[in-house]
Every structure is written in structure tokens, then in C-alpha cells.
Amino acid sequence: MGQLITTILSVIVLLFVPVGIVQLHIVAQMRAELHELSFATVKFISNHGGRSEAEVLESTRAFIEMELASKRYELKEDELKLAVSRTKAADEQLWSHEDEFTLRMEMPFPRMTELFPEWDKPIVIVRTGTINVMDYDL
Amino acid sequence: MTMLLFFLLIGLFVTDSDLAVQKKAEMKALLELANHHATFAVDQELKTEGIIELTEAEAMAKFDQRMLDNGGYERVEDAYVPSANSVTSAPVSFVHYYVGFQDWRKDLHLFVRQRQEGLAIEKAEDGPERTAGGELRVTFTTASGEELQLAPKKMVGPSLVVVAFLEEPPLVPFLPGHAIPIVSVEEVKW
Numbered sequence: 519m520g521q522l523i524t525t526i527l528s529v530i531v532l533l534f535v536p537v538g539i540v541q542l543h544i545v546a547q548m549r550a551e552l553h554e555l556s557f558a559t560v561k562f563i564s565n566h567g568g569r570s571e572a573e574v575l576e577s578t579r580a581f582i583e584m585e586l587a588s589k590r591y592e593l594k595e596d597e598l599k600l601a602v603s604r605t606k607a608a609d610e611q612l613w614s615h616e617d618e619f620t621l622r623m624e625m626p627f628p629r630m631t632e633l634f635p636e637w638d639k640p641i642v643i644v645r646t647g648t649i650n651v652m653d654y655d656l
Numbered sequence: 657m658t659m660l661l662f663f664l665l666i667g668l669f670v671t672d673s674d675l676a677v678q679k680k681a682e683m684k685a686l687l688e689l690a691n692h693h694a695t696f697a698v699d700q701e702l703k704t705e706g707i708i709e710l711t712e713a714e715a716m717a718k719f720d721q722r723m724l725d726n727g728g729y730e731r732v733e734d735a736y737v738p739s740a741n742s743v744t745s746a747p748v749s750f751v752h753y754y755v756g757f758q759d760w761r762k763d764l765h766l767f768v769r770q771r772q773e774g775l776a777i778e779k780a781e782d783g784p785e786r787t788a789g790g791e792l793r794v795t796f797t798t799a800s801g802e803e804l805q806l807a808p809k810k811m812v813g814p815s816l817v818v819v820a821f822l823e824e825p826p827l828v829p830f831l832p833g834h835a836i837p838i839v840s841v842e843e844v845k846w
Binding site for chain 2: 533538543546548549554560615616644645647650
């Protein structure tokens with residue numbers, strides 16, 4: 519009886535531990551990718567600004583698309599939720615010098631197994647940046 | 657069973673160094689974003705006279721603000737203390753150095769040492785002048801006396817330099833810890 523329990527326990531451990539490790543690894547990797555991508559995006563917005571919110575959003579989307587295509591990311595664009603909003607503005611329309619903005623990126627939890635339902639939370643990254651473009655450059 | 661444990665051990669090693677690399681990258685990003693914001697603190701009065709200078713106190717206040725916004729780090733004396741959702745778990749000590757309007761074309765070699773009470777700049781050596789802007793070198797000495805050379809950086813204008821030191825405990829107690837110095841240089845924005 520004792521032997522049977524030991525066998526069952528070791529099989530469970532043998533199964534759970536590697537699956538858990540792989541799952542954790544995938545999450546860590548996705549998080550790192552999202553960190554990297556959001557950093558690059560904040561820098562992009564900082565250095566380009568825009569003439570209106572719509573223009574900023576459009577160029578940001580184009581930039582992310584390019585980044586995802588050119589680098590070997592596991593991230594998928596259709597899973598990525600993006601929001602950009604200004605927190606400090608000098609002009610109604612222009613996104614220019616010293617304006618501040620926040621960028622919010624969200625992706626669903628990269629689930630590979632149903633074994634750990636309590637981990638299942640979307641990955642969210644919020645970053646704040648400052649724009650470094652003059653009005654006359656836009 | 658022994659084989660399994662052996663593989664787990666290797667896995668731990670790999671994951672541990674993997675995480676350290678990620679933490680370094682993220683800390684670098686945080687410092688760069690904070691420094692970017694900090695360098696907007698231009699002295700408005702001098703600017704009207706055509707001189708671009710940074711107001712250091714205001715710049716560091718802006719730096720602190722962005723470390724808090726983006727990374728959840730709170731400034732306590734000469735260190736950034738992480739919160740629960742920060743990428744690192746140990747306080748990050750740092751020191752800043754401003755390269756002014758007169759000096760940014762000269763090469764600069766900073767010698768930073770880790771002391772009990774935090775980081776300190778021991779020596780700042782000027783080098784020859786270059787028209788395109790000076791090169792910044794940083795030599796970092798840890799508390800145990802180990803000397804680390806950081807990759808050289810270019811200055812393209814009056815710049816704010818921040819050197820931070822990341823000391824992270826390892827994933828599991830029997831592995832060695834990680835000690836990573838990071839430097840960020842940003843030119844003053846005007």
C-alpha cells in the first residue's frame with residue numbers, strides 16, 4: 519500500500535513539476551517580450567510625437583507591427599491590446615515637446631495547460647513617457 | 657530519480673541566469689526612461705540667454721517620479737526601493753553626475769565605488785576634446801574590490817549620467833547572486 523502511494527506521488531511530481539516549469543518559463547518569456555516591446559514603443563512615441571491622437575495611434579500600431587515582424591517575437595499582434603493617452607498636454611491637437619503620455623499594453627495569459635487555473639491573469643504593462651519633438655518638426 | 661534532479665539543477669541554473677538578464681534589461685529601460693524625463697529640467701532663465709543648463713534638483717525629482725511611475729521604485733536616500741510588483745527585489749543604489757555645457761565635448765572617465773552607505777564617485781577624469789562629443793567610460797569597483805569596466809558611451813550634448821548598481825539574490829540560496837552595474841546617459845532636451 520505504501521509503495522503504491524509513493525509511486526502515485528512520484529508520478530504526479532514527475533508530471534507537474536516539468537509542466538509547471540515550462541509554463542513559468544513561457545510566462546517569463548512573454549513578460550520579457552512585452553517589457554521590451556513596450557519600451558521600444560514608448561521610445562518611438564517620444565521621438566516622433568504626432569499632429570493628433572489619431573495619428574499617434576496609427577503610427578504606433580504601424581511601429582508595433584514592424585517590430586513584431588522584424589524581430590523574432592512569440593507575441594501575436596491580434597492578441598495585443600494597446601492604449602495610449604496623454605496625461606499632460608500643451609496643445610489640444612499636437613503631441614509635442616514635453617507632453618507626457620501613458621502607454622498600456624495587455625496580452626492574455628499564454629496558457630499551455632489547464633493545470634494551474636490560478637495563474638490565469640492577463641499580462642499588463644503600463645509605461646509613462648515624455649515627448650521630445652518640437653511643434654515645427656511635426 | 658538522480659537524473660531528474662540533475663536536470664532540474666541545470667534548469668535552475670539556466671532559469672536563474674535568464675532571469676538576471678531580463679532584470680538587467682528592464683532596469684536599463686527604467687533608468688533610460690527616467691533619465692529621458694529628467695533631462696527636460698532645463699534652466700529657463702539661462703535658456704533665454706542661449707545657455708542650456710540642467711537644474712539638477714528638479715531633474716532628480718523628475719527621475720524619481722518616473723522610477724515610481726514605470727517601475728514602482730520609491731526613492732529612499734540614495735537608493736530605489738522596489739515595491740511588490742517591481743522587477744527586482746533588492747534596493748538599487750545609484751549615483752548621478754552632470755556633464756555641463758562646458759564639458760560635454762571632452763572625454764570623461766568616471767570611477768564609481770560601492771561603499772557601505774551607497775555608491776560614490778571617487779574620481780572624474782577629463783580627457784581630450786572631440787568635436788562630435790566626448791566618450792564616457794565608467795569603471796565600477798564593487799564592495800569586495802572587484803573592478804568592472806562598463807561599455808563606453810557617447811555624449812551628444814550636455815548630459816545627465818546615472819550609474820546604478822543592481823544586486824539581486826539568486827533564485828535558490830546555493831547559487832551565486834548577481835551584481836550588475838548599469839549606466840545611462842541622456843542629453844539635455846531643449
